[in-house]
Amino acid sequence: MKTSLRLIVASTVLAMLSGCAVDGINKTATYGGIGVLAGAATGALVGGHKNRGKGALIGALVGGAAGTGYGYYADKQEAELRNQLANSGVDIQRQGDQIKLIMPGSVTFSSNSSDVASQFYNPLNQVAASLKQYDQSSIEIVGHTDSVGARQRNLDLSMLRAQSVGNYLIAQGVNGTRINSRGAGPDQPVASNADEYGRTQNRRVEINLRPMNTTQQ
Incomplete structure (x- = not known):
C-alpha cells in the first residue's frame, strides 16, 4: 500500500x-x-x-x-488582456506571479501633461473591465520619465501621471483600495536617455498586477 x-x-x-x-x-x-x-x-x-x-x-x-x-x-487574465489590448500600444509582460502592463507616455499623455489622452480611454476601459473581473490582485501603478529636465519636476510629473491612471480606473469601477500609485521619475530607465528612441521608451506608466498577499517591490 x-x-x-x-x-x-x-x-x-x-x-x-x-x-x-x-x-x-x-x-x-x-x-x-x-x-x-x-x-x-x-x-x-x-x-x-x-x-x-x-x-x-x-x-x-x-x-x-x-x-x-x-x-x-493569471494565465487566463493574461490571455484576455493580450486579446483585448492588441494594437493598443500597451506592452504586456509576464514575470512569474506578476502581470505587467507597460503604457508608453507618448500614447497615454500629451507632452508635459498628466491628463490621460482621450484616445487612450478605450484601452484603459478594457484594463478596468479586466481588473474588475479579476479582483484577486493588487494594483501598483508606477509613472516613469526620461532624464531630461529637473529631476524633481520629473518625479512630480511621474507621480501625477500614475495618479491620473489610478483615478481613471477608479472612476470605471475598480476598487480603489487595491491601487497604490507612485512616481519613479527618471530613476528606473529601461533604455538609454542618450537618444530620443531611448527616452521615448523611458517615458511610460506601468501597471503591475500581483497576488493580494505579495509584498510590492
Whole structure:
C-alpha cells in the first residue's frame, strides 16, 4: 500500500512538471508542480510515521489544486488582456506571479501633461473591465520619465501621471483600495536617455498586477 501511494504521488508530480516541457511556458503546470511538491512534503509530515504515505498523497492533491488555481487565474487574465489590448500600444509582460502592463507616455499623455489622452480611454476601459473581473490582485501603478529636465519636476510629473491612471480606473469601477500609485521619475530607465528612441521608451506608466498577499517591490 505504501509503495502504491508513493507511486501515485511521484506520478502526479511528474505529470504536473512534464506539462512545463510540453509548451515551454506552461505557467499553470509550473504552479501546480510546485504546489504538489510542497503539499506532499507537508502532508507527509502531518501524517506521521504510520500515515506518511497517505498524508503525502492528500497533501500533493491539495497543494496541486491550489497551485494550479492561481496559475490558471493569471494565465487566463493574461490571455484576455493580450486579446483585448492588441494594437493598443500597451506592452504586456509576464514575470512569474506578476502581470505587467507597460503604457508608453507618448500614447497615454500629451507632452508635459498628466491628463490621460482621450484616445487612450478605450484601452484603459478594457484594463478596468479586466481588473474588475479579476479582483484577486493588487494594483501598483508606477509613472516613469526620461532624464531630461529637473529631476524633481520629473518625479512630480511621474507621480501625477500614475495618479491620473489610478483615478481613471477608479472612476470605471475598480476598487480603489487595491491601487497604490507612485512616481519613479527618471530613476528606473529601461533604455538609454542618450537618444530620443531611448527616452521615448523611458517615458511610460506601468501597471503591475500581483497576488493580494505579495509584498510590492
